[in-house]
Amino acid sequence: MQTRNWSDRLGDRIAKLFEDEYLKLSSACKPVIRSNGSKEWTVLSGIVAIDHLSVDKKLRLVSIGTGVKALPDATLERSHGRMVHDCHAEILALRGFNTVLLEHMNYMVTEQCGETDLIERTTAGVCILKSKWKLALYISTLPCGDASMKDLQTYNNTDTNRKQELTFEENTEIQWIDQKIRSILRGRFNYDRLGVVRTKPGRYDSQITFSKSCSDKLCIKQVTSILNSLTWSLMAQPVFLDYLVIPNLAVDRCQGVHHSFQDRLGRLPQKSLELLECNVPFFDNKSSKSEEPSSMSSVKLFLDLPERKCTEQAILNGLKNGFYTKGNKPLRKNCESAVSRLAQWKIYVNIRPDAKQQTYLEFKAGLSERNRIIQEVKKVLSPDGWISTRNDDCHILCDTAV
Ligand SMILES: [Zn+2]
Numbered sequence: 001m002q003t004r005n006w007s008d009r010l011g012d013r014i015a016k017l018f019e020d021e022y023l024k025l026s027s028a029c030k031p032v033i034r035s036n037g038s039k040e041w042t043v044l045s046g047i048v049a050i051d052h053l054s055v056d057k058k059l060r061l062v063s064i065g066t067g068v069k070a071l072p073d074a075t076l077e078r079s080h081g082r083m084v085h086d087c088h089a090e091i092l093a094l095r096g097f098n099t100v101l102l103e104h105m106n107y108m109v110t111e112q113c114g115e116t117d118l119i120e121r122t123t124a125g126v127c128i129l130k131s132k133w134k135l136a137l138y139i140s141t142l143p144c145g146d147a148s149m150k151d152l153q154t155y156n157n158t159d160t161n162r163k164q165e166l167t168f169e170e171n172t173e174i175q176w177i178d179q180k181i182r183s184i185l186r187g188r189f190n191y192d193r194l195g196v197v198r199t200k201p202g203r204y205d206s207q208i209t210f211s212k213s214c215s216d217k218l219c220i221k222q223v224t225s226i227l228n229s230l231t232w233s234l235m236a237q238p239v240f241l242d243y244l245v246i247p248n249l250a251v252d253r254c255q256g257v258h259h260s261f262q263d264r265l266g267r268l269p270q271k272s273l274e275l276l277e278c279n280v281p282f283f284d285n286k287s288s289k290s291e292e293p294s295s296m297s298s299v300k301l302f303l304d305l306p307e308r309k310c311t312e313q314a315i316l317n318g319l320k321n322g323f324y325t326k327g328n329k330p331l332r333k334n335c336e337s338a339v340s341r342l343a344q345w346k347i348y349v350n351i352r353p354d355a356k357q358q359t360y361l362e363f364k365a366g367l368s369e370r371n372r373i374i375q376e377v378k379k380v381l382s383p384d385g386w387i388s389t390r391n392d393d394c395h396i397l398c399d400t401a402v
Contacts, residue, residue, distance in 0.1 A: 010050070010057060010136075011245045011276030017059055018046045018138050019282060021300070022066070028314040028321060029066060029298030031284055040294040041286040042066050044140040045089035047097045047226075049118065049133040050243075060117070060133070060302075062100050065092025067297025070200040071318045072207030073390050081342030081360060081394025082331055083318035086200070086211045087297035090139050090218065092315075095339035096299050098228045102347040105234055107305050109351050117304060126236035135226070136243035137218075140282030142253065145198040145213020147260035150252065152191045166191055177210065183382040184212075195264050197382045210389045215260045216381060222261055222270040223377045229364045230348045240271035247278045266380055296321065299339050313337050342394045349396050361393040 022030075022044050031040030045065045051058040067087040076085060084095070104116040105127055114121045120130055129135075142148040166188050168175045175189040176182055177199060185193065186208075187201035198213040225238030232238070249257070254275055261273060286293075297315040304310075314321035315337050323335035336342045341360060349355045355363055365371070378386045 010243070011278035012280050013057075013059065014048055014136055014138050014243075014245045014276070015247055015278045015280035015282075017048065017061065018044060018064065018140075019280065021046070021061060021064055022282075022284075025064075025066070025298060025300065025312065026314070029296060029300075029312070031294035031296070034292065039291045041068075041291045042284050042294040042296075043068050043089040044138075044282050044284065045093040046138050047093050048136050048138065050136060051132050052134045053132045060304075062118070062135075062302055063093050063096025064300040064302075065089040065094075065096055065298070066294075067092055067315065068293045069295060069297060069317075070202070070209045070211045073210045074207060075318075076390045076392050078328065078331055079318075079392045080331075081345060081392060082336035082340055083392070084297075084315060084337055084340050085209075085318060085389060085392070086217075087315055087318060088144065088200070088214050089297070090137065090143055090214050092297060092299050092339060093137065094221070094226055095228075095344075096301050097226060098231050099339050099344055099347070100301050100303060101227075101231045101235070102344055102351070103301075103303050103305065103308070105231075106347050106351050122236055124236070127234055128236045129239050134242040135239065136245055136276070137241050138245040139214075140247065141285050142246060142249075142257070143214035143218055144201050145215030145260075146194060146196065146219075146264070147215040147257050149188075149191045149194055150256045152188060177208070177387050178385075181382065181384040181387060183384040184387055194259070199387075210387050219261050219265065219381065220374065220377050222265060222273065223268050224370065224373050225271075228344070229367055229370060230344055232370050233363075233367060234348075234351065241273055243274050243276050245276045245278050247281050249275065249278070264381065265377070268377060268380055299337065301338060311338050341392060345394055346396060356396050359393045359395045361391060 031042045033039055047062040049060040049062055066089050069087045071083060071085050076083060104119050107116060108121065118130060119127045121127055142151055168190055173179050175185055177184060177186060184197045186199050197216045200209050200211045200213055202209060225240050227235055227239050257275060262270060295316060298313060299315065300310060300312040302310050317324045319335045320337050323332050325332060345360045
C-alpha cells in the first residue's frame, strides 16, 4: 500500500475546514427551507493560506464566500461602489482575500509595524506575502461558465426540455449579448460550445447581467494574479493561487478545469495551478432539480489582527442584509459590505491619503501595466471583443456619490 503523505490529504483537510467554518456561520448567511417547502442551495468557497514550511502544513483561513447571485447591470446605476455586482461564492472569497490584505496593510501603517502574520514589509518599503504561505482556493462545486459546461452536457442530455431551452441554431441572435461579439455567450446558452467566455448564468427571462462567469474570471486571474487593482499597487509582486480544491473531481472533470483555466490562455505567461484531490462533498450544494438557489450570499473575513479577529456579513442584493431599498430610492448609509469597492477604497485612501484626490476609476485607469495585461488576456479569451459591465465609481471626498 502506498504511504499517504501530507499532500494526499491536503484537499480533504481544506474542504473539511471550510465545511466546519460554514457550520459556524449565522443562520442569516445560509440557505433556508422556503414557505412552500422547497429547499434552497448555495455554493461555498474560500481562500486558505498553507504554511508549507511547517511539518504538519498548518492552515490559516483567510476568507469565506457563499452565494450564487449576480446583480443585473441596470441596478448598478445607484451603486457608487456600494453594491457588490457579483455575489458568486468564489468571487466573494477573492474579494474577501483582498479586503484582508488591505486591512493588514492598514494595520501596519496605523501601528507602524513591519509585519502581520500574513504579510511583511521589505527593506524597499513595499509589502509581500510571507514566503511560507501558499494559497488554495476551495470551491464546493465546479465554477460556473466554461469549466462546468461538460457537466451540464452530461446532465442536460438526459433532459430533452432543458436541452431544447438552452440550445440554439448557429445564427440565433439571443445567444449573444452583442451579435458582433460572438466569442461571448449568454449564460448557459449553447452549452455544447467549449472554450468561450460566458456571462453569469441566470433564468432565461431574468434581467441581463454583463458579469462574466467564474470560470472566465478565474482564468484571467491565472495571468493577472488574485490581487485587485488596490492591492496590486501596494504589493511588491503579484500573488497567485497555488492550489484549487473542488470535491469529487473525476478525471474528465479535471481535464475540463485544466482546459478552461490553462489551455485556453494559449501562450500567455500563467501560473500553474495544482488541483488537489478531495472527497468531502458539501452538503448544501444543489442536489435535486426541485431545489432553489439561495438569494442570500455571505462573506467571512479572518483578519486575526489584535482586537479584530473576524468580520461576518450576510449579503442580499449586493448589500449588507437589511440595508436594501427597493426601486430607485437612494441607498442607505453604511449599506456597503466589507468586500464592496467603496469599503476597499476607504481602506486604501487611509493607507495612501494622496489617492483621495482621485476617484476609484481614475486611480484604476492609471495602472497602465496591469491594464495592459488584462487587455491582452481578454483579447485571447474573446477575440471578437469584450463587453464591460457598467461603470461603478466612488470618491471619498464627497463620501460616496460621484
Ligand atoms: Zn459562478
